[in-house]
Every structure is written in structure tokens, then in C-alpha cells.
Amino acid sequence: MHEWALAEAVITTAFQIAEKENLEEIIEVNIKLGELQQVDLDIFKFALSQLKPPLLKNAKFNVTRMNAKFKCRACGHEWSFNDVAIDEDAREAIHFVPEIAHTYVKCPRCGSPDFEVLQGRGVWIDSVVGAKRDD
Amino acid sequence: MIDPRISVIHERLRNVRNIIAVSSGKGGVGKSLVASAAALTLARKGFKVALFDLDFTSPSSHIILGIDDLQPKEEKGIIPPEVHGLKYMSIVYYAGERASPLRGADISNALIELFAVTIWGDLDFLIIDMPPGISDATLDLLRFVGNIKFLIVTTPSQLAFETVRKFIELLSEIKVPVIGVIENMKMKDSTFIKQQVESKGVRFLGEIPFDPQLEESIGNVERFLATRFSKALEKIIERNLKPG
Numbered sequence: 001m002h003e004w005a006l007a008e009a010v011i012t013t014a015f016q017i018a019e020k021e022n023l024e025e026i027i028e029v030n031i032k033l034g035e036l037q038q039v040d041l042d043i044f045k046f047a048l049s050q051l052k053p054p055l056l057k058n059a060k061f062n063v064t065r066m067n068a069k070f071k072c073r074a075c076g077h078e079w080s081f082n083d084v085a086i087d088e089d090a091r092e093a094i095h096f097v098p099e100i101a102h103t104y105v106k107c108p109r110c111g112s113p114d115f116e117v118l119q120g121r122g123v124w125i126d127s128v129v130g131a132k133r134d135d
Numbered sequence: 136m137i138d139p140r141i142s143v144i145h146e147r148l149r150n151v152r153n154i155i156a157v158s159s160g161k162g163g164v165g166k167s168l169v170a171s172a173a174a175l176t177l178a179r180k181g182f183k184v185a186l187f188d189l190d191f192t193s194p195s196s197h198i199i200l201g202i203d204d205l206q207p208k209e210e211k212g213i214i215p216p217e218v219h220g221l222k223y224m225s226i227v228y229y230a231g232e233r234a235s236p237l238r239g240a241d242i243s244n245a246l247i248e249l250f251a252v253t254i255w256g257d258l259d260f261l262i263i264d265m266p267p268g269i270s271d272a273t274l275d276l277l278r279f280v281g282n283i284k285f286l287i288v289t290t291p292s293q294l295a296f297e298t299v300r301k302f303i304e305l306l307s308e309i310k311v312p313v314i315g316v317i318e319n320m321k322m323k324d325s326t327f328i329k330q331q332v333e334s335k336g337v338r339f340l341g342e343i344p345f346d347p348q349l350e351e352s353i354g355n356v357e358r359f360l361a362t363r364f365s366k367a368l369e370k371i372i373e374r375n376l377k378p379g
Contacts, residue, residue: 006252009141
């Protein structure tokens with residue numbers, strides 16, 4: 001359920017952007033959701049719908065899933081989250097703190113824990129679309 | 136692309152009246168022991184206290200507190216469990232006893248994540264057990280966590296103090312509040328550290344004698360608080376830490 005905390009972060013950021021850009025209303029928030037964090041999309045979307053303030057009351061939240069991709073810094077091998085065999089406890093730990101992947105995941109080719117998450121880590125706002133105030 | 140997590144950190148800390156980073160610049164000076172004893176002491180004095188172990192690659196405060204088998208609750212965020220009268224947060228809940236080989240960017244990401252999703256509630260003191268060095272965790276705290284004060288630990292060694300001196304100068308230059316410096320593991324009379332600290336315009340808070348019994352108390356909070364180490368720290372806290 002910490003999806004609520006992440007949804008709150010999205011709403012707060014969108015609200016801050018609206019204030020900075022002098023928006024009257026937010027129409028669309030485009031969100032990228034990384035596979036590694038394994039966010040429950042239904043809970044996340046429900047939380048977004050429950051948390052939105054009046055400025056976002058008509059906002060549409062477009063969520064795009066991004067596959068997680070890793071690249072080994074030792075041997076250069078690239079792989080995806082699906083290639084990794086880890087148990088449920090490790091998956092849950094990664095869900096809370098995606099960097100914990102470095103504790104449980106190793107390069108499938110050389111066994112190094114020194115890898116980069118190329119994409120698909122967690123929650124990002126891609127863009128916010130709104131209507132400007134007339135003034 | 137925008138990282139939304141940063142926007143909620145301030146909100147998460149809204150009801151935390153004092154954020155104290157127990158820091159050094161140098162490793163092995165007793166930061167985790169000071170942070171743990173300070174948090175326990177303040178909690179026993181009736182304050183609402185949390186301890187956050189930010190030493191992601193070498194966490195140790197859970198060993199000092201004898202914490203084994205605890206997990207945070209998940210409820211619209213992460214609620215740190217209460218143990219020995221304080222809320223306790225650490226990466227060990229997720230990494231267990233395994234090594235966490237994290238580079239700087241990963242440390243920053245994990246730090247932002249935990250500050251963004253941890254629900255501290257109402258606190259008089261959030262004590263942060265910092266990793267050694269003046270690197271990612273320190274820079275991130277300065278960037279994302281406002282209203283932070285540094286409590287600096289050194290030993291009598293010139294080797295430790297050389298880095299501490301640089302750290303104090305840096306914090307002074309960027310106008311970050313320093314509560315003062317504690318000299319830990321004192322073995323013989325010397326005013327060298329006190330003089331050096333005061334010459335930098337920073338308060339020397341006191342000294343803690345080297346305590347050969349300390350190691351045997353680790354993992355047992357009652358024994359830990361009864362050590363000469365903890366008693367000396369308690370006096371320093373009584374003199375210097377008031378909830379503001």
C-alpha cells in the first residue's frame with residue numbers, strides 16, 4: 001500500500017508545476033511506471049483518484065509501464081527483470097526500495113552485483129498538460 | 136522527466152521538530168553508538184524520537200539495539216516499527232544481513248525513496264545515523280532535508296580530526312547549523328580537540344572516555360545505557376540537546 005505515498009508524490013509534484021506555470025487546471029499527467037518497483041497499478045490509480053485536489057479534478061492520469069533493463073558494469077551484458085530468478089521476499093524488498101536489487105540480483109553472465117538500471121526503476125512524471133490562466 | 140518523490144519529503148518531515156544528523160567525515164569514530172545512545176536517551180526522557188540508519192552499505196545501529204526480526208508496516212506509506220521506545224528505520228528491513236553494494240547514485244535514490252515514503256508522524260527528534268564521509272548521503276540531506284543540524288563525532292586522533300576539521304569548515308561555509316563536536320574514545324588528558332574545535336567557532340560539547348566494557352553491551356539496550364559511554368553521552372545531551 002505504499003503506492004499511496006508514491007501517488008501523493010505525483011499529485012504534489014503536478015500541483016507544484018501547475019502553480020509554477022500559472023495553470024488554471026491540469027488536464028493530463030503522463031506517468032512512467034518502472035517495472036522494477038512492481039507498483040500495483042490498480043492501487044496506484046485508485047490512490048491518484050482519491051488524492052487529487054480541485055486543480056486536478058478533471059485530470060487524466062496516463063500511466064505507461066516501462067520494462068526494467070540492467071547493464072553490467074563489469075562485462076557489459078544487458079538483461080531484463082524477467083531474466084532474474086528471485087524469490088518473493090526479495091521481490092517485495094525491491095518493491096519498497098528498488099536499489100535493493102543490488103543486494104539480490106547479479107549479472108546472469110559474470111555474476112557481478114555492479115550493474116546499472118538502464119530504465120524502469122520507479123515512478124517518473126513524463127509531462128503535465130494544463131490550461132493557462134487568463135491574466 | 137521529473138522525479139515526483141522529492142516534492143513530498145518536506146511534507147513527510149512537517150511534524151518533526153528537530154532533525155539531527157550524527158556525522159563525522161571519518162569512519163570508526165563511534166557515530167552509530169552515539170546516534171543510538173542519543174536516540175534511546177532522549178526517548179527515555181519522554182521525547183518522541185526516531186532513529187534512521189542512513190549508512191546503507193554498512194548499517195550497524197540495529198546490532199547495537201539488538202533488533203532482529205522487525206518489519207515496518209505498510210499503510211499509505213511505510214510506518215517504522217517502535218522498539219525500545221523509539222521509531223526505528225533502516226535498510227536492513229529490506230537487505231537483511233546481505234551486502235548492499237551501492238554506488239553513489241543508488242545511495243541517493245534509496246535515500247530519496249525512504250524519505251519520500253516513510254511516515255514519521257509527530258516527533259521531537261529524528262536522529263540520523265550518517266555514513267562516514269562527506270559524500271552522497273550528506274549532500275542529499277543538505278539538498279532535500281531542510282532544517283537539519285549536525286552533531287559531529289571525532290576521536291582524539293589527529294587522523295580523525297583532520298577530516299572532521301574539513302567537514303566543520305564546509306558546513307560553516309554553507310551556513311548549515313552545527314550543534315557541536317563530541318570527542319569520543321578519550322584515553323588521556325588533552326585539550327587538543329577542544330581547542331581546535333573552538334578555534335573554528337564551533338561548540339565543543341564534551342568528551343566520552345574510551346570504554347572497554349562497551350563492546351560487551353552491544354545488542355542489550357539496558358546494559359548499553361548503563362555503560363560509562365552512555366552515561367557520559369547522557370550528560371552531554373542534557374546540557375546541549377533541547378527540543379526546539
